[in-house]
Amino acid sequence: MPNTVPENSVGIVTPQCLHFDEPLLLRSGKSINSYDLMIETYGRLNENKTNAILICHALSGDHHAAGFHSEDESKPGWWDHCIGPGKPIDTNKFFVVCLNNLGGCAGSTGPSSINPDTGTFYGPDFPVVTVRDWVKSQVALMEKLEIKQWAAVVGGSLGGMQVMRWAISYPEKLRHAIMIAVAPKLSAQNIAFNEVARQSITADPNFHDGRYLDHGTYPKKGVMLARMVGHITYLSDSAMRDKFGKAAEPINSETIAGNFGRDLRTGKLSFGLNVDFQVESYLHYQGERFSERFDANTYLLMTKALDYFDPTVDYDGSLSAAFANSSCRFLLMSFSSDWRFPPERSREIVDALLEAGKQVSYLEIEADQGHDAFLLPVPRYIDAFTTYLQRVSDEVNL
Amino acid sequence: MMRPDLDIIQHWIQPGSRVLDLGCGDGNLLKFLKSEKGVSEIGLEIAENNIRLCIEKGVNVIEQDLNKSLQNFKDKSFDTVLLTQTLQAVNYPDVIIDEMLRIGKNCIVTFPNFGNWRSRMYLFFRGRMPVSNFMPYEWYNTPNIHFCTVRDFDELCRDKNIKVITRTVVDHRHRGSWMIKLWPNLLGETAIYHISR
Numbered sequence A: 001m002p003n004t005v006p007e008n009s010v011g012i013v014t015p016q017c018l019h020f021d022e023p024l025l026l027r028s029g030k031s032i033n034s035y036d037l038m039i040e041t042y043g044r045l046n047e048n049k050t051n052a053i054l055i056c057h058a059l060s061g062d063h064h065a066a067g068f069h070s071e072d073e074s075k076p077g078w079w080d081h082c083i084g085p086g087k088p089i090d091t092n093k094f095f096v097v098c099l100n101n102l103g104g105c106a107g108s109t110g111p112s113s114i115n116p117d118t119g120t121f122y123g124p125d126f127p128v129v130t131v132r133d134w135v136k137s138q139v140a141l142m143e144k145l146e147i148k149q150w151a152a153v154v155g156g157s158l159g160g161m162q163v164m165r166w167a168i169s170y171p172e173k174l175r176h177a178i179m180i181a182v183a184p185k186l187s188a189q190n191i192a193f194n195e196v197a198r199q200s201i202t203a204d205p206n207f208h209d210g211r212y213l214d215h216g217t218y219p220k221k222g223v224m225l226a227r228m229v230g231h232i233t234y235l236s237d238s239a240m241r242d243k244f245g246k247a248a249e250p251i252n253s254e255t256i257a258g259n260f261g262r263d264l265r266t267g268k269l270s271f272g273l274n275v276d277f278q279v280e281s282y283l284h285y286q287g288e289r290f291s292e293r294f295d296a297n298t299y300l301l302m303t304k305a306l307d308y309f310d311p312t313v314d315y316d317g318s319l320s321a322a323f324a325n326s327s328c329r330f331l332l333m334s335f336s337s338d339w340r341f342p343p344e345r346s347r348e349i350v351d352a353l354l355e356a357g358k359q360v361s362y363l364e365i366e367a368d369q370g371h372d373a374f375l376l377p378v379p380r381y382i383d384a385f386t387t388y389l390q391r392v393s394d395e396v397n398l
Numbered sequence B: 001m002m003r004p005d006l007d008i009i010q011h012w013i014q015p016g017s018r019v020l021d022l023g024c025g026d027g028n029l030l031k032f033l034k035s036e037k038g039v040s041e042i043g044l045e046i047a048e049n050n051i052r053l054c055i056e057k058g059v060n061v062i063e064q065d066l067n068k069s070l071q072n073f074k075d076k077s078f079d080t081v082l083l084t085q086t087l088q089a090v091n092y093p094d095v096i097i098d099e100m101l102r103i104g105k106n107c108i109v110t111f112p113n114f115g116n117w118r119s120r121m122y123l124f125f126r127g128r129m130p131v132s133n134f135m136p137y138e139w140y141n142t143p144n145i146h147f148c149t150v151r152d153f154d155e156l157c158r159d160k161n162i163k164v165i166t167r168t169v170v171d172h173r174h175r176g177s178w179m180i181k182l183w184p185n186l187l188g189e190t191a192i193y194h195i196s197r
Helices: A131-144 A158-169 A188-202 A220-234 A237-243 A278-293 A296-308 A343-355 A370-375 A379-396 B004-012 B028-037 B048-057 B093-103 B117-126 B150-159 B178-182
Strands: A016-020 A035-042 A052-056 A095-099 A150-156 A174-180 A329-335 A360-365 B018-022 B040-045 B061-063 B078-084 B104-112 B163-170 B190-196
Touching: A016 A131, A035 A131, A052 A131, A052 A158, A095 A131, A131 A158, A131 A296, A150 A158, A150 A379, A158 A174, A158 A296, A174 A379, A188 A220, A188 A296, A220 A278, A220 A296, A220 A370, A237 A278, A329 A343, A329 A370, A329 A379, A343 A360, A360 A379, A360 B048, A379 B048, B004 B028, B004 B078, B004 B104, B004 B163, B004 B190, B018 B028, B018 B093, B028 B040, B028 B048, B040 B048, B048 B061, B078 B093, B093 B104, B093 B150, B093 B190, B150 B163, B150 B190, B163 B178
Parallel strands: A052 A095, A052 A150, A150 A174, A174 A329, A329 A360, A360 B061, B018 B040, B018 B078, B040 B061, B078 B104
Antiparallel strands: A016 A035, A035 A095, B104 B190, B163 B190
């Protein structure tokens, strides 16, 4: 944390662990009899309980979306650019709820928790959870918090898919659905990248069929590899040229670096199998850091939830039919350089909403940062997000 | 202040209907129709600042270039499709009109009448493309690339078998006098058409 808490930060926050005893019947047919959800909240719930916003996290996110857990924490929560006083999701106006999804590894019940039935780690026995199951558990959370309707449910990427599920399955429980950098379902290319990530984890000799915790070990290399390949898909070509092309003079614009992002790590080639380029060392660092905090089985579960998501399965493949009962208003935003979930994928959702006769706004934000842009302070994105939620606040804070 | 052509067209909009505004600008018209007529509105716009103004007003807006394609809109999915003071700025006005009539049950088109006597005089006496307060651009930087006259548009409707439900032509104060009714193409400055197939 900086020496003093920045004015537009929610400051020091403390997570809470909520316990649920109602069994949760999962999409797979299995069920979880009881579970914990780790949550964080920012801002204050108004008297009529109308100003609550639910944040749904993406693949590697958790409940820690904003602020700092302690003065020693070097980086704030994952969506600190968008949550805080005066930020798009303004904690002076909204009561913000963020959770770690079921199957996660940041405190909510997941593969690295102890299975009460066996007294050992769930590991690979933890059931496959889907977006639908997560949203079901989020409804239970909503009831525990005695919130009748969300002012908005908000999420980017896999988080946006949860927002979609809310709008389809629980239409009366939200006023606004805000989906950022999202797709209606994964493409073959998306699934292919996920499979490479899964294979790199399961092929690690330390994986032990998912029972690595029982063996007192961890498939660190596998998780690193999975994260490295994932990370490449979050960035754009131009973002990488920019990030790793600092040694070169820009040719004609501030974004395209003259050496294609080929900055060397030490200034010369090694002519061996060493890390020569900055981009390599960056990916190693990102993978390394990630593998220190993220559970391998959780990563497998999250990628499966992504692969399985398809809101049209119950509607003969029609996305507009899926939205037929939705009554909330929709805001979608996509980013020009996002090749993981490119703008066309958001347009599919927008078009389905138009066909279904729904109220929808859509912005295609020019940004170089790729899929990651939704986490970053892209000016037009932040401005539109702020403006939209200002209207929502005017509606719910009477 | 409400642009007076907008005041005229609101009478042709059914309360509670679904309205699509192509090139909705700052969203003022849709906001007005939403509050006065309870319409369910969608605006199409590409200017970032206008999109922001729409969001600020709570008007549904989609960032989409109507010069590219409107194929994502289904047949007869809107009650009324609007194109106000935008016809002259699109790449293919005839294609847009066809698309509007496909998407909407009825359509409203307004455009500046280039056949107005002021334009004629300007061109006649100065021999240069007309520049006025109303059309403040030079020929080389104008977004208005397809000016037409009331008579031109009538001709297009005839060629395409488009039904003109109402045609109103007004002057710059948006009055429709008996003189304009007599010589719309000469005296009218803004043409307002209510059309359908």
